[in-house]
Amino acid sequence: MTTVCKEETECSICNKKSSHELIMSTNAFGSPDLDTRPPEMRRSTMIYWVQECPYCGYCNENIGYANKEYPELIKTESYRDQLKNKDYPQLANRFLCNSFLTERDKSYKESGLQSLYAAWACDDSPEHSEMAIKCRERAYDLFQLAKSNGENIFNNDLEDGVILVELLRRMKRFDEGLEKCIKEISKNSNGILKKILEYEKLLIENKDSYCHNVREIQLK
Numbered sequence: 001m002t003t004v005c006k007e008e009t010e011c012s013i014c015n016k017k018s019s020h021e022l023i024m025s026t027n028a029f030g031s032p033d034l035d036t037r038p039p040e041m042r043r044s045t046m047i048y049w050v051q052e053c054p055y056c057g058y059c060n061e062n063i064g065y066a067n068k069e070y071p072e073l074i075k076t077e078s079y080r081d082q083l084k085n086k087d088y089p090q091l092a093n094r095f096l097c098n099s100f101l102t103e104r105d106k107s108y109k110e111s112g113l114q115s116l117y118a119a120w121a122c123d124d125s126p127e128h129s130e131m132a133i134k135c136r137e138r139a140y141d142l143f144q145l146a147k148s149n150g151e152n153i154f155n156n157d158l159e160d161g162v163i164l165v166e167l168l169r170r171m172k173r174f175d176e177g178l179e180k181c182i183k184e185i186s187k188n189s190n191g192i193l194k195k196i197l198e199y200e201k202l203l204i205e206n207k208d209s210y211c212h213n214v215r216e217i218q219l220k
């Protein structure tokens with residue numbers, strides 16, 4: 001099971017204290033989604049992955065820490081608009097605010113991951129599920145920037161190739177997805193990544209943009 005504890009944190013921007021829940025333990029049984037979203041119970045712990053200061057609106061994994069540019073950045077119109085954007089569930093707004101800040105640090109991989117988490121938060125909220133595509137577009141662009149800066153998103157180029165194909169599929173960019181998928185298949189001689197890519201190819205050919213997981217491949 002997931003256990004959490006409450007901890008009082010002093011916001012490093014406004015210096016006010018607020019209470020936040022931290023994950024003490026959780027587990028993950030089963031297989032992840034094709035876009036790496038973990039299975040339960042870790043799947044349901046996303047609300048603890050990002051904190052929002054209730055006083056100044058600063059969002060970060062831990063609001064007790066901030067880079068020196070953040071106090072100015074959280075006052076910008078772009079940040080304030082995102083924080084209260086009714087088109088997204090509030091959890092997605094928090095991730096997107098964190099993504100906004102880390103993008104300005106040029107931490108493109110981290111910023112992309114925060115956008116991907118925002119997409120998952122939208123997936124979980126039926127009235128906001130259309131906004132998940134916007135979050136994935138953002139994640140995709142940031143991951144591309146990270147890669148052009150020589151940074152890997154996951155462990156290596158081959159794993160990154162799979163996540164980029166998966167993002168294209170979930171964004172319904174099927175033609176681009178198919179082209180990239182075929183290219184990535186040719187780089188992978190065997191193993192699970194090749195199997196995932198072959199499954200991706202099938203899904204893309206069927207114009208399927210829904211959530212799928214790795215277990216479906218093992219069952220095939």
Ligand SMILES: [Zn+2]
Binds near residue numbers: 012014015016054057
């Ligand atoms: Zn604060």
